[in-house]
Each structure stands twice: as structure tokens, then as C-alpha cells.
Amino acid sequence: MEIFLYEFGILALIGGVLSAVATSLLGSVVVLRKMSFFGSGIAHLSFIGVGLALFFKFPPTIVTLAVAMAAAIILGFLARRGVHEDIGVGILFSTSMALGIILIYLAKIDNSRVMAYLFGDILAIGWKDVVFSSIVTALVVLYIVFFKDHIIYITFDEDFSKVLGINIPFVYYTFLILLAVSIVVSMNLLGIVLVSAMVVVPAASASLVSRTYQGMFKLAPLISVASVFFGLIFSWNFDIPAGASIVLVQGIVFLFTFLVKILSG
Amino acid sequence: MKCEYCLEVKNLTVRYGDIVALKDVNFSLEKGKFYTIVGPNGGGKSTLVKTIVGIIEDYDGQVQIFGKDRDEYLREKLVGYVPQIGAFTRFPIRVIDIVLMGLFRERKFRFKKQHYKKALKALERVNMEGFSRRLIHELSGGQRQRVMIARAIVSKPEILIMDEPTVGLDTESQGNFFRLVKELNETGMTVIVVTHDVGFVSEHSDGILCINKKLVVHAKDVDELPEEFFAKLYGYNVKAVLHNHKR
Ligand SMILES: Nc1ncnc2c1ncn2[C@@H]1O[C@H](COP(=O)(O)OP(=O)(O)OP(=O)(O)O)[C@@H](O)[C@H]1O
Ligand SMILES: [Mg+2]
Numbered sequence: 001m002e003i004f005l006y007e008f009g010i011l012a013l014i015g016g017v018l019s020a021v022a023t024s025l026l027g028s029v030v031v032l033r034k035m036s037f038f039g040s041g042i043a044h045l046s047f048i049g050v051g052l053a054l055f056f057k058f059p060p061t062i063v064t065l066a067v068a069m070a071a072a073i074i075l076g077f078l079a080r081r082g083v084h085e086d087i088g089v090g091i092l093f094s095t096s097m098a099l100g101i102i103l104i105y106l107a108k109i110d111n112s113r114v115m116a117y118l119f120g121d122i123l124a125i126g127w128k129d130v131v132f133s134s135i136v137t138a139l140v141v142l143y144i145v146f147f148k149d150h151i152i153y154i155t156f157d158e159d160f161s162k163v164l165g166i167n168i169p170f171v172y173y174t175f176l177i178l179l180a181v182s183i184v185v186s187m188n189l190l191g192i193v194l195v196s197a198m199v200v201v202p203a204a205s206a207s208l209v210s211r212t213y214q215g216m217f218k219l220a221p222l223i224s225v226a227s228v229f230f231g232l233i234f235s236w237n238f239d240i241p242a243g244a245s246i247v248l249v250q251g252i253v254f255l256f257t258f259l260v261k262i263l264s265g
Numbered sequence: 266m267k268c269e270y271c272l273e274v275k276n277l278t279v280r281y282g283d284i285v286a287l288k289d290v291n292f293s294l295e296k297g298k299f300y301t302i303v304g305p306n307g308g309g310k311s312t313l314v315k316t317i318v319g320i321i322e323d324y325d326g327q328v329q330i331f332g333k334d335r336d337e338y339l340r341e342k343l344v345g346y347v348p349q350i351g352a353f354t355r356f357p358i359r360v361i362d363i364v365l366m367g368l369f370r371e372r373k374f375r376f377k378k379q380h381y382k383k384a385l386k387a388l389e390r391v392n393m394e395g396f397s398r399r400l401i402h403e404l405s406g407g408q409r410q411r412v413m414i415a416r417a418i419v420s421k422p423e424i425l426i427m428d429e430p431t432v433g434l435d436t437e438s439q440g441n442f443f444r445l446v447k448e449l450n451e452t453g454m455t456v457i458v459v460t461h462d463v464g465f466v467s468e469h470s471d472g473i474l475c476i477n478k479k480l481v482v483h484a485k486d487v488d489e490l491p492e493e494f495f496a497k498l499y500g501y502n503v504k505a506v507l508h509n510h511k512r
Contacts, residue, residue, distance in 0.1 A: 162320045164369050
């Protein structure tokens with residue numbers, strides 16, 4: 001608990017909790033829509049943004065955001081025309097990493113800054129990041145409160161949501177854009193490599209133990225927030241990288257829920 | 266009389282890319298009756314139904330419901346719709362939540378007690394009241410079908426269209442289903458059922474539409490149908506025997 005006596009520890013906790021709430025709520029939809037690859041795809045695609053920003057000396061967060069949102073919209077557009085989200089991602093995934101790497105190489109940036117994008121640094125975030133996270137998380141929570149049923153209906157029975165007159169493109173693209181933004185925010189904490197865990201793992205654990213989709217929306221944020229909390233404590237006590245520690249805790253929770261599920265039949 | 270017909274379809278043509286599923290279909294249906302739609306596989310029955318309820322957006326021709334253009338009508342009310350049973354993906358949603366979908370337009374932000382009450386009543390009508398907390402994939406095919414019927418009738422629509430609703434129902438449930446249709450009919454609801462069940466058709470409906478890309482027959486009465494009607498119907502080259510009913 002000692003870590004929370006320091007400002008950086010408190011900032012890490014607040015930032016981590018905010019991003020945990022946002023990613024796990026949207027992650028529940030991701031898991032229900034069976035588009036798990038999408039999160040990691042957005043993060044990898046955003047690496048072009050990092051490359052571009054470093055190359056042209058633009059503010060990285062803004063460029064990454066723009067690239068992530070564009071990627072989400074393009075992939076969503078493909079998905080609505082029959083290319084499954086995960087296939088679209090698979091095609092663009094490695095190409096975008098390659099492009100990012102080339103841009104960064106050409107920009108002659110020193111490796112430690114690149115490492116920060118790949119692996120993030122939750123202990124280095126500032127109040128500005130926290131404010132930004134709060135806004136994003138508030139938007140995500142509002143979206144889930146008002147459009148949870150809409151996006152669930154679209155996922156479960158798209159035809160009937162047309163009968164109901166639901167504005168499918170609006171609900172769907174808003175979801176994708178919020179997902180992209182949340183991923184970029186979490187990338188600052190966990191890095192490109194680990195961010196998809198934040199989206200998928202707590203929601204997947206929740207899906208194992210909750211019977212209904214409503215239950216998932218309650219349980220996934222709880223699991224994710226708890227993982228951030230204990231992940232930070234473990235990282236301090238065992239002197240291991242914080243982001244990796246959080247993701248490891250999430251993985252252990254998943255394993256645990258999986259065992260509970262199997263043992264309880 | 267404000268409006269003679271509850272449903273008027275004029276020169277309806279629907280395409281999927283290059284495939285023409287329906288071509289120049291014309292018919293009018295009267296309010297409060299029970300109609301059946303028959304036709305071979307791929308004849309365009311589901312396409313017709315999906316066009317009427319608002320799933321298919323692009324079509325040529327006119328679909329008028331109670332004298333209003335389809336989209337105008339659908340902005341105000343729902344046409345009750347029971348989809349053709351397909352592969353149900355595993356999804357963690359309860360029966361009650363599925364029935365509540367039918368009341369989605371009546372709620373402001375969330376479902377309230379009154380919505381739950383209505384949903385439970387609808388489940389009662391299809392004899393599924395004990396299943397409200399079950400997950401949909403924990404039900405048998407016939408039970409799922411009944412849940413879909415509950416979802417369609419919960420909003421008390423003026424028109425109810427069901428796409429092969431009796432598939433997978435046992436004899437007793439079919440009996441219950443007919444009784445339900447009769448009851449709904451008596452409340453003034455127009456009921457349209459797509460079916461391959463010829464016995465069902467001849468016994469119960471007030472009018473029959475036969476669809477094979479074009480509207481082939483619109484018989485007022487089962488007795489009007491020619492002898493080898495059904496034999497022809499499920500072969501190729503079905504000739505138009507009767508056109509729009511005259512009265
Ligand atoms: N989404 C789609 N994309 C392309 N073609 C389609 C689509 N849906 C239906 N079709 C085609 O349109 C035609 C009509 O299909 P429809 O489903 O309306 O037939 P149906 O009369 O309901 O058949 P069934 O008795 O098998 O249910 C068929 O040739 C079918 O292959
Ligand atoms: Mg069909």
C-alpha cells in the first residue's frame with residue numbers, strides 16, 4: 001500500500017482506475033461481439049500515429065488519437081460490408097507496425113521513448129493525463145448507460161433492431177470511436193503491447209461467471225479496477241513493471257474464474 | 266370507413282445485388298383478417314416480410330400500411346415480426362429481456378415495472394411464463410419460437426407478421442398457436458403467417474398469397490384454389506391463376 005503515499009502512485013491509481021472502467025465496459029461489448037482482436041489491432045494501427053508524430057514532431061497523443069479513430073471507422077466500415085472486424089485488423093496489423101517502425105527509425109528517436117509507447121509507463125502520468133482520462137471515461141459511462149441496450153440489440157439481433165428503428169450506424173460508430181479513444185488513453189499507461197489485455201481480459205473473465213450481459217457490465221469494471229489496484233501494489237512490493245503487473249493480475253483473475261467455472265460445472 | 270386496406274403493396278421489386286427476389290408484386294390485404302403466404306424455398310417470402318416490417322430499406326414500388334407510406338407508419342408504430350428461425354448464436358440474454366425488446370419504443374431511458382408486467386403477460390399468452398429468467402439458448406427450438414412470438418405481440422401491433430412460426434412446434438403447441446392467432450384476430454389484429462404447412466393453410470386462413478418471385482395467386486378463399494395448386498406451387502413455372510381478388 002506504500003505506493004499510494006506518493007503522488008505518482010495516486011496518479012497511477014486514478015489514471016488506471018479510470019481507464020479500467022472505460023476499457024472494461026467497452027470490452028464487454030467487444031467480447032459479446034466476438035471482436036477481441038480489434039482492440040489490439042487499434043493499438044497496433046495507432047503505432048503509425050506514434051511514428052508520424054515523432055517524424056513530423058507533432059504532439060503524439062493528438063496524432064495517435066486521430067489515427068486510432070480513423071482506423072476504427074475504416075475497420076467498422078469494412079465490417080458493415082461483410083469483412084469481419086478481426087479480418088480487417090489482421091490485414092492492417094503488421095503493415096502498420098512496420099510503417100511505424102520505419103518512420104521512427106527515420107526520425108532517429110532514441111529507443112527509450114519508443115519503449116515508452118510500446119510498454120507505457122503508468123507511473124509517469126501527470127494530472128493532464130488524469131483529466132483527459134476522466135473526460136473519456138465519463139463519455140464511455142454515459143454511452144453505456146444510454147446505449148447499452150441499443151448496442152446489445154444490434155449485436156444479438158440486428159434485423160430486429162432495424163424493425164425497432166434503432167440508428168445502427170450511429171450506435172455502432174460511436175462505440176468504435178469511444179473504443180479507439182479509450183485504447184489510446186490506456187496506451188499511455190500500458191503501452192501498445194499490453195493495452196488489448198485491458199479491453200479483453202476483465203470482460204472475458206466477467207463473461208465466464210455472469211449469466212447475463214447486464215451482469216457482465218457490472219462485473220467487468222469491478223474485476224478491472226481491482227486488477228489495477230492490486231497490480232500497482234504488487235509492482236511496488238516486488239519491484240516489477242507496473243503495467244505488466246496489472247495485466248498479469250488480470251490474467252490470474254481470468255484463470256481463477258475459468259477454474260471456478262469448470263469446477264462448478 | 267377511414268381506410269379500406271391495412272396493407273397495400275404496389276409494384277414491389279426487391280433485389281439483392283443482381284438477384285431479383287421479388288418482381289412487380291401487387292396485393293392488398295384487409296384489416297383484421299388472417300392471411301397466409303406460401304411459396305417454394307427461395308420464392309421471396311422472407312424478403313417480402315422483411316420489406317414490410319422495415320428490415321429491407323431499398324426497394325422499388327410502394328408499401329403502404331393503413332394508407333401511410335411504410336416509413337411514415339413505422340416511425341409511429343411497429344409491425345409485429347417473428348423472424349424465420351435461424352441458427353441462434355449463444356448469447357447471454359434472458360427470455361424476459363428478449364420480450365422487452367418489443368417494448369423498446371415505449372420506454373424513455375430504461376424499462377420500468379409496467380414494461381416487465383407487459384412482457385410477463387405476453388409470455389403467459391404463449392405459455393412460457395415460467396421461463397422468463399432462462400437464457401435463450403437454454404430453451405428448445407419450439408420454446409424459442411414462442412418467445413419470439415411473445416416479443417412480437419407484446420407491443421400489441423395492428424399487424425403481426427410471422428415467418429414460418431410453426432416450424433418446430435409440437436402438435437399441442439400448434440393447436441395453442443392457432444388458438445392464439447384466433448384470439449389476436451378477434452382483437453382486430455391482422456395476422457399474416459408464412460408457412461409451408463399446407464394443411465394449416467387450408468384449415469385456418471381467410472386468404473392466401475402465393476409468392477414465387479412474382480405474386481402468383483391471391484386467393485380469397487381456399488376453395489378458390491385450383492386442384493393441383495400446391496403441386497404446381499412447389500414446381501417451376503407456376504402460372505398465374507388468380508390475380509388480385511375482386512369484391
Ligand atoms: N441477404 C441476401 N443476399 C442475397 N440474396 C438473398 C439474401 N436473402 C435472400 N436472398 C435470395 O433471395 C431469394 C428469396 O429469398 P427468401 O429468403 O425471401 O426466400 P423464402 O421464400 O423466404 O425461402 P424459404 O422458404 O427457404 O424461407 C432467394 O433466391 C435467396 O437466395
Ligand atoms: Mg424464408
